[in-house]
Amino acid sequence: MRPEQLRIGVVDSGVPEPRAGYDAAFVIRDAALWQAEADPDHLGHGTRVAEVIHHMLPEAEIFSAQVFMERLATTATQVAAAIDWLVEQEVNLINLSLGLRYDRAPLRDACHRALKRGVLVSASAPARGDAVYPSAYPGVFRMTGDARCGRDEIAHLETAFADFGGCVLPVDENRDYSGASLGCAHMSGHLGRYLIQTDRPRLSAARAWLIEQAVYQGPERRGADER
Secondary structure (H helix, E strand, C coil), X not given: CCHHHCEEEEXXXXXXXXXXXXEEEEEEECCEEEXXXXXXXXXXXXXXXXXXXXXXXXXXXXXXXXXXXXXXCCCHHHHHHHHHHHHHCCCCEEEECCCECCCCHHHHHHHHHHHHCCCEEEEECCCCCCCCECCCCCCCEEEEECCCCCCCCCEECCCCCCCEEECCCCCXXXXXXXXXXXXXXXXXXXXXXXXXXXXXXXXXXXXXHHHHHCCEECCCCCCHHHC
16 A cells, blocks of 8 residues: 555544544534534644654545544544544544443444454553453554653553553653553554555454564563562
């Protein structure tokens, strides 16, 4: 795949300047789900995620599905609709730097549909603690942050919580905004690099490629009691 053919979907709080045909919002109004025109990102979360992906894959087209509006809270129904819309836009990869506490059928089914269409799905997972969704679904890459990683480095974690970890910093390296969300964005950037190198992407091959590229094996060790 040529870099300019790569399409990446980002489910988040949007981007600073939405573009018709590349951006859409999924909102709950009057107890119903609506697709609407996207507003500019008021939270900055989606902007930082998209900046990381664009930095790593400057020629790729980024499609933004806005599910966070005035605060970082959304529903499984909104995220599921966002995933379905991105699949309709024929994206190759979907980044979800988010995690919902409960398993919900609409979200589970949307992820299944995306994976069945051959779309890679990358979602944030906690480095420790309870599982979140959609990262806990089979076939979804469980991505988190790893403080050891530079921007071009990968950690193959293979823990009960996450599969891979990436750089935690935004493009401007402001540590006030570091975290698992940006680790997920970096790992989506790495998956995009894998897609550029192949004409027949497969989930198992993508996983094997990430493992081969990993600079670190196993989780971070933070103290003698964790060795």
